[in-house]
Each structure stands twice: as C-alpha cells, then as structure tokens.
Amino acid sequence: MEILNDAASGNDRLICTCHGVCAGEARKAIQEGAATVKACFRALGRWPKCGNCVVPLRDLLAEAQDAKTRVEEDTRVGWTREV
Numbered sequence: 001m002e003i004l005n006d007a008a009s010g011n012d013r014l015i016c017t018c019h020g021v022c023a024g025e026a027r028k029a030i031q032e033g034a035a036t037v038k039a040c041f042r043a044l045g046r047w048p049k050c051g052n053c054v055v056p057l058r059d060l061l062a063e064a065q066d067a068k069t070r071v072e073e074d075t076r077v078g079w080t081r082e083v
C-alpha cells in the first residue's frame, strides 16, 4: 500500500503535536514493521512526552491489523486484493 499525502487519505492529520508526527509518517512506520506504540516511536526516532498520541497511534495500529487480517482471510479463500 502506498502512503499518499493528500487530505483524503488523512495522512497529513497531525497525531502527535509534541513532535509534529502526521498519520502518514506513523502509517509508514507501521508498514515497515512497527507493531506497537513503543515500536512506532522508536521507528520515528521519538519518545512520548505527554502521551496524547498513544490512542491515535493505537487506532492506526488497529487499522493496519484489520487490513492485514482481511488480506489473510481473502488469501485463505483464494482471493487477493491490495490494501
């Protein structure tokens, strides 16, 4: 899945105001293997300050996990699609 930086994708939405991290940056970190909030911060080279971004990061992780699960289910029944 390609990370798009347009308003429709929501990737330009600021999720960490302390460090200026947008959703697209976090999604990229998740795509590249970050599977936890801590791993996302580590991949982004940052560390939580106030913690207000933990919930939006968890939402992005859940979104990625849901997409992965859908692909796995489709693959199991012989369907393929891009997410």
Ligand code: FES
Residues within 6 Å of the ligand: 015, 016, 017, 018, 019, 047, 048, 049, 050, 051, 052, 053, 054
């Ligand atoms: S909003 Fe991310 S550490 Fe404060």
